[in-house]
Amino acid sequence: MQTFAVHPFKAPKNAAEIRSELRAFLAANQPNDDPVRRANCWTTFDPQFSKALGKAGYVGMLWPKEYGGHERSPLERYIVLEELLAAGAPVGAHWIADRQTGPLLLRYGTQEQREKYLPGMAAGETYACIGLSEPNSGSDLASVRTSARRTDDGWLINGQKVWTTGAHISHAMLALVRSEEGSERQQGLSQFLIDLDTPGVTVRPIMDMFGGQDFNEVFFEDVLIPHGALVGVQGEGWKQATAELALERSGPERYLSSHALLAELIDASGPDSPPEIVATIGRLVAEMWTLRQMSMSVAAKLASGEDPVVEAAVVKDLGNSFEQEMPLLVQAVVDADLADNTTLARLLSSLLQNSPSFSLRGGTREIIRGIIARGLGLR
16 A cells, blocks of 8 residues: 655755745846735736746746756756745746646657747746646546547647636647547547637636636637647547646645735734634644645655655645635634725635635546545555
8 A cells, every 4th residue: 555655855955045046036026916916826827927937047947958948956946936836926827838738748749849839938938728627527537528530631629628727828728639539538538739829719718706817618619730739649648648637736836825825814913913813823834834845745756756646646635625724714713804905804805715716726626535545555
């Protein structure tokens, strides 16, 4: 039976220098806008900030220099992500391209695909979204019905994707579609890079209850894409997509989405806080520190070339629970009118409405716990 194996995170020797340089960059470049945007900031889109990050070398950090990357170490990148998220920097525009699409192209893509997309991604100027979920499928990813049919002129795409984060600002979608007619479940699936300005593609926003537009539905009506848009091997899309999902389940974004609220609670409470607030702060800080150690352990294991599937799923599940519980715990101990215009009240109001969706990202709680159960030999 596999358990959560702790892998030591050996911080690079230049860790303090990285943090200092990045904090100076943020002081000079981070938008001084609505503080509520600093919560759940990895879904906050700011193309100008992403471009500045790319110019400073903080996007595509691990990628080869020939594609615009910087050939830094995975643990250096982890430190950068942690600092950006803790500061509430608006990193949403380039987030998926940097975290998932770029690394997947380096692993499975052709030279032509890498040359076309990676330099713009590393510059913080080319954005990507992930086409997985479909209507009436819930969390059953294997029920994909969007189809790709090979023609003499290219691949013809028809279907619909839903809950697609960032599609409204993205240049390309990495889509999982059924490329073999009559196939079922995990068989006959392939991944394609679809430029979203291709004729026949329609992106429609899904507005959330807070007025935000993170999610979109995307329609494909006889969308013709070139043969070279196929990523990896035809029919092996399921294996490629699940490898891609493993990249998004254990990073610092899994416990820092609500961090802005904790920081504001500490600042607003002051040194003479009531015991219940002090106890809540202590509990949240202790839990965050534990999650951080677990996340860093997974990052170190990934950096060593191992595949911590179970550990990543555990961090994702516990991190989501922590992020969702935080606004409820804060609401229980502070006397805040949510209609107030104070930063604490506005952050609390925002996260009470948005945090229930956090556990949907990267796989629902039921899916994630199924992965954990299989890894532990329980199913």
